[in-house]
Structures are given as structure tokens and as C-alpha cells.
Amino acid sequence: MTAAHRPTAPDDDVLTVEDLWVTFKGGRRRPWSARTLVPAVSGASLFLAQGRTLGLVGESGSGKTTLGRAVLRLITPDRGAITAAGFQLDRFRGGAPLEYRRAVQAVFQDPLGSLDPLMEVRQILDEPLRIHFDLDSRQRQARVRELLEMVGLSAAHLTRYPYELSGGQRQRVAIAKALAVDPRLIVLDEPVSALDVSVQSQIVNLLDDIRRDRGISYLFIAHDLALVRHACHDVAVMYRGRIMESGPADRVCGAPRHPYTRLLFDAVPEPVPRAMRPPRPARRFDAPLPDVGTGPTPAGCPFFHRCPLRTQACATAFPAPTAVPGGGQIACFAADRALAGGPSSTVSALSR
Numbered sequence: 001m002t003a004a005h006r007p008t009a010p011d012d013d014v015l016t017v018e019d020l021w022v023t024f025k026g027g028r029r030r031p032w033s034a035r036t037l038v039p040a041v042s043g044a045s046l047f048l049a050q051g052r053t054l055g056l057v058g059e060s061g062s063g064k065t066t067l068g069r070a071v072l073r074l075i076t077p078d079r080g081a082i083t084a085a086g087f088q089l090d091r092f093r094g095g096a097p098l099e100y101r102r103a104v105q106a107v108f109q110d111p112l113g114s115l116d117p118l119m120e121v122r123q124i125l126d127e128p129l130r131i132h133f134d135l136d137s138r139q140r141q142a143r144v145r146e147l148l149e150m151v152g153l154s155a156a157h158l159t160r161y162p163y164e165l166s167g168g169q170r171q172r173v174a175i176a177k178a179l180a181v182d183p184r185l186i187v188l189d190e191p192v193s194a195l196d197v198s199v200q201s202q203i204v205n206l207l208d209d210i211r212r213d214r215g216i217s218y219l220f221i222a223h224d225l226a227l228v229r230h231a232c233h234d235v236a237v238m239y240r241g242r243i244m245e246s247g248p249a250d251r252v253c254g255a256p257r258h259p260y261t262r263l264l265f266d267a268v269p270e271p272v273p274r275a276m277r278p279p280r281p282a283r284r285f286d287a288p289l290p291d292v293g294t295g296p297t298p299a300g301c302p303f304f305h306r307c308p309l310r311t312q313a314c315a316t317a318f319p320a321p322t323a324v325p326g327g328g329q330i331a332c333f334a335a336d337r338a339l340a341g342g343p344s345s346t347v348s349a350l351s352r
């Protein structure tokens, strides 16, 4: 089990992911090699309540998109249980039924890839209405206009093709398309990464307004930590398929406790000019790593090679979660040292 923070009562859950495992044969680099197995998600668990936003962060290749695709049932996991919008995914025979596609939608990083280039905006938004609802053409036209208004576009955009829109406008259309079917949950996979910074905040604010108005929940996959802190209630931090830390966004981003999360946040560039900043403590991960004998096995903690708090136990097993004061959990055998006395003592533990 990885560190899974449940912020509200189980009855409020719109998404639960429990002990999810996904392995790819071959991997992206060697797709022809059936003998190479890439463990993309290893025992991940998550809880997301109605009307909340859960951020899933981590370096490239940590398994965020794979977890999101399993929730969307675009891939079938090796094992583990996912329940989303009241559907138990392991009961599906093959792909997800239409009712599930309606309840759980997705917005991806590149709307050009998900919007049909040969359709005008009005056709793009009309299509899901025709598939999912029994509406006549006048009702659908009215709904298309309503959807456009909801995402801050106007009737002037109805007859545009995706290539005629700016990146931000295209992402607004992708959001309107997802909203067309009244979903309960939207998987947002890097929804603003391809946009200019000023447009990013407009889209994030738009998503937040929509969430408030409609009580939708978001699984927000991102690698921008500042954005996640701003946009999410809760955060789960992934590393090589494992969830290392999770909890309320303010606590995880403001006082990260897992050695990996600390390293991740330490790497974030600071917006304040160097001359105006107080001196930083010595780099936390420059100290030699403790020698604990044997190297890690595949069952061990994936952060073993880089962790200044590692112990022999970390080489052979992945730890059970430990509760963190202030909310959330970390998965760390050295949790007592990581947590002892608060975040600042973790800094000194890591810099020894």
C-alpha cells in the first residue's frame, strides 16, 4: 500500500483507487522486447471526494498518466480496484460502457490531438450531445451555445476549426466538450502545460469556477508544483510508480516530509531574486548516502538509490504509510527521522 490520504468520509468519494498495479511489456524504449517489464504503477492508492481537486505530481515517467488512463479505462490494470462515479471498473468486460464515458471525462495536454481537425467547434460540441442525450437539433444548438458561454467563448467561435483557435481557446473547447455530458469526474492530464503562463492561470481559474458551480471532481495530473498548490485541495506525490506522500496541498507543498518530496520541491526554481532571499541551508542531498550493505530488490523503495535516510529495510520492502502531523501520510521506513521535530529538523537530517 502506498501513502493514500482520505480527506473526507468514504461516502463522499467519487474516485477510489486501491492497490493499483500496471506493468507494461517492453516499455516505450524497447516495445519489441516482451521480456522487459516496466512497472509503471506499483500498489498506488488514492481517494478523491465529490467537488474536490486531487493533484497527482511527480517527475516524468513516474506513472501519473498511466494511473489516469487506468481510471479512464483506456488500459486494464494487472490488479487493484478502481471505483469511479459509482462504477466498479473490474466489473467491466473489456472497455468502459457508454454510461461510464459520460460520468468520467478527460482533458489532455494537447487539444489538437483530441479535437477532430475536420470539425467546426459547433460540430465538436454537438457530437457528444447526439451520442449521450435524446435532444432535438434546436435543443442541442441551445446547449452548444450554453457550453461555449460556460468556458468563456462566444457564438463567433461556433464556425471555427481547431487550427483557427489559439491554444487557450482550443483548451476551452476541449473543456466544453468534456462538460457536454455532465460528468462527475474529469481526469485533467497536464491540461495547461502547453499554454503560455498567463493563459495557464485563466484556464486553471476557469476550471475552478466550473468545479464550484457544478460540484465536479478533478484528478489533476501535473508536474508544475506551484500550479498544483494553487489549483488542488489535496496532492499525491508519485515516484517510479509508487505514491510516496499525500495530504492536503498546503501541507504537502508547504512542509513536505518524505525525503523524495523534499528533493522534488527543493528543485523548484524560486521566483524571488537571489539577492533578496535569505541564505539557503547547505544542499540537502550532497552528503554521502549511508552504506546499508546490499542494494535494493525490485520490491524495495524506488528512492533507495538517492535517499539520505535509507536503511537496510528499504532495500527489500516498500513501507506502510505513516500519518503526518498536519494531515496526510508518507511511505518511509525512516518516518520517525523524517518527521521528528517538524520540517526544519528533516532538513538538517537530510543535510548531515
Ligand SMILES: Nc1ncnc2c1ncn2[C@@H]1O[C@H](COP(=O)(O)OP(=O)(O)OP(=O)(O)O)[C@@H](O)[C@H]1O
Residues within 6 Å of the ligand: 024, 025, 026, 027, 028, 029, 038, 039, 040, 058, 059, 060, 061, 062, 063, 064, 065, 066, 067, 223
Ligand atoms: N504504452 C506504453 N508502453 C510501454 N511503456 C509505457 C507505456 N506508457 C507508459 N510507459 C512507461 O511507463 C512508465 C510511466 O509512464 P507515464 O507516462 O505513466 O509517466 P508520467 O509520470 O505520466 O510521465 P510524463 O509526465 O512524462 O507523461 C514510464 O517508464 C513509461 O516509459
